[in-house]
Amino acid sequence: MTTVICPYCFARDRAARLGYRCLMSATGIRGGAKCDPERDDVWADFKGPAVPPQARMRGPVFDAPRTLRGSGGRAACPGCGVPTPVRVCRRCHSDLPSDYCDQDSRIIALVGAKATGKSTYVTVLVNELRHRVGGAYRASLAAMGADTQRRDRETAAELYERLQLPGATRPAALGFNDPLLYRLSVPARSRLGAGSRHTALVFFDAAGEDLRNAEAMDRYTAYLAAADGIILLVDPLQLPSVRDELAGTGGPPLPPVETSPQQIAADVAGQLRSHRRAGSRGRLSTPVAVALTKTDMLRPLLSPQSPLHGNASHHGGALDDADRTAVHEEVRSLLGSWDGGALHRQLESDFSDVGLFGLSALGAPPPPDAPADAPKSGPQPVRVEDPLLWLLARRNLLPVRKQGRAARAEGAGIA
Ligand SMILES: Nc1nc2c(ncn2[C@@H]2O[C@H](COP(=O)(O)OP(=O)(O)OP(=O)(O)O)[C@@H](O)[C@H]2O)c(=O)[nH]1
Numbered sequence: 001m002t003t004v005i006c007p008y009c010f011a012r013d014r015a016a017r018l019g020y021r022c023l024m025s026a027t028g029i030r031g032g033a034k035c036d037p038e039r040d041d042v043w044a045d046f047k048g049p050a051v052p053p054q055a056r057m058r059g060p061v062f063d064a065p066r067t068l069r070g071s072g073g074r075a076a077c078p079g080c081g082v083p084t085p086v087r088v089c090r091r092c093h094s095d096l097p098s099d100y101c102d103q104d105s106r107i108i109a110l111v112g113a114k115a116t117g118k119s120t121y122v123t124v125l126v127n128e129l130r131h132r133v134g135g136a137y138r139a140s141l142a143a144m145g146a147d148t149q150r151r152d153r154e155t156a157a158e159l160y161e162r163l164q165l166p167g168a169t170r171p172a173a174l175g176f177n178d179p180l181l182y183r184l185s186v187p188a189r190s191r192l193g194a195g196s197r198h199t200a201l202v203f204f205d206a207a208g209e210d211l212r213n214a215e216a217m218d219r220y221t222a223y224l225a226a227a228d229g230i231i232l233l234v235d236p237l238q239l240p241s242v243r244d245e246l247a248g249t250g251g252p253p254l255p256p257v258e259t260s261p262q263q264i265a266a267d268v269a270g271q272l273r274s275h276r277r278a279g280s281r282g283r284l285s286t287p288v289a290v291a292l293t294k295t296d297m298l299r300p301l302l303s304p305q306s307p308l309h310g311n312a313s314h315h316g317g318a319l320d321d322a323d324r325t326a327v328h329e330e331v332r333s334l335l336g337s338w339d340g341g342a343l344h345r346q347l348e349s350d351f352s353d354v355g356l357f358g359l360s361a362l363g364a365p366p367p368p369d370a371p372a373d374a375p376k377s378g379p380q381p382v383r384v385e386d387p388l389l390w391l392l393a394r395r396n397l398l399p400v401r402k403q404g405r406a407a408r409a410e411g412a413g414i415a
């Protein structure tokens with residue numbers, strides 16, 4: 001049984017029970033009348049006041065019929081009789097991309113304060129998963145739905161062809177953007193032989209400041225509560241002691257001070273707690289990958305042997321546990337030496353499963369004479385994939401090579 005989580009309102013539903021929307025196409029039957037648009041107030045209320053009145057008129061939504069024998073996932077509209085493939089969420093009436101409902105969904109929540117590097121990170125991460133990392137794991141990533149496909153194309157052209165950073169062409173932080181939907185396929189072995197295992201990945205690029213914005217709050221809480229894993233991006237250049245240490249090194253200018261990472265982490269935990277049933281005490285169990293961004297700026301503070309200088313090898317298409325531990329310990333020791341280790345202590349007190357990471361989406365600071373541009377050589381990312389791969393491995397979606405053992409894939413990948 002496939003369980004689908006609506007990527008817009010996060011309602012959970014069985015794929016078979018999702019609604020349908022009539023496409024209002026001609027019936028092809030003589031005398032048959034096609035459906036007229038109807039006011040979809042459920043959808044319009046969910047989208048908010050920005051929806052103009054004429055856009056509220058949409059194809060009628062109807063419930064899934066009890067049986068769908070031999071229909072290829074289509075259902076005949078009770079109004080006009082024409083089959084439609086368009087599935088809709090029963091709670092918010094958002095249309096779901098056609099291939100979204102064929103596999104279980106995993107929500108990966110991406111949170112970080114303003115200007116932490118979220119947009120740059122997602123663009124670079126998708127590119128790395130498609131090429132270097134995807135190759136190593138024999139995994140593939142496909143954008144689902146026209147919106148994600150268009151956004152992918154636009155952001156890739158901006159960053160990789162025009163060498164412009166995402167912020168340069170966008171208005172101020174957009175708050176709650178529409179989700180990015182991907183289908184991740186990884187090799188899987190099962191009793192029936194070799195095949196692929198598909199997972200729908202849902203990412204949001206949401207500014208952490210919205211955690212405090214009453215309007216965005218409901219959606220945010222549902223989003224975090226539905227998440228299988230959280231990637232919390234932390235800009236180390238926001239930590240007071242890092243700013244002090246770097247101030248004297250004559251490096252690139254530091255960004256203005258935004259909401260502190262501690263504050264964002266505390267708000268995430270607060271939101272998750274508020275959503276949990278009363279009486280559940282103790283630490284939150286959602287795995288949290290906490291990643292320092294912009295590690296290229298930290299080079300003067302790292303030892304030459306630091307594992308944060310280069311990418312993991314991904315040799316043999318498995319996550320290397322020893323490398324994972326080395327990165328975790330390195331970041332733990334860095335956090336311990338900054339501001340008395342307050343951020344790490346707070347994370348440990350709120351969450352029972354914290355992984356620490358360090359990454360650089362660009363590999364180098366933006367050129368000093370063109371701060372809105374990527375480095376001249378293009379993005380040369382370091383370790384952008386680590387947090388997501390760790391979260392996937394936590395859900396048994398990727399094999400892990402344990403320390404001291406030969407390249408034997410542990411557990412994962414066996415459906
Ligand atoms: N040195 C360095 N700077 C980076 C890197 N990635 C992003 N930046 C800088 O951080 C700024 C913000 O990056 P964005 O990706 O727009 O950050 P964001 O979190 O999406 O920002 P909002 O949408 O405003 O919340 C960029 O303009 C760059 O100056 C990196 O890997 N290294």
Ligand SMILES: [Zn+2]
Pocket residue numbers: 006007008009010011089090091092093094
């Ligand atoms: Zn929904």
Ligand SMILES: [Zn+2]
Pocket residue numbers: 022023024034035060077078079080081082
């Ligand atoms: Zn119809």
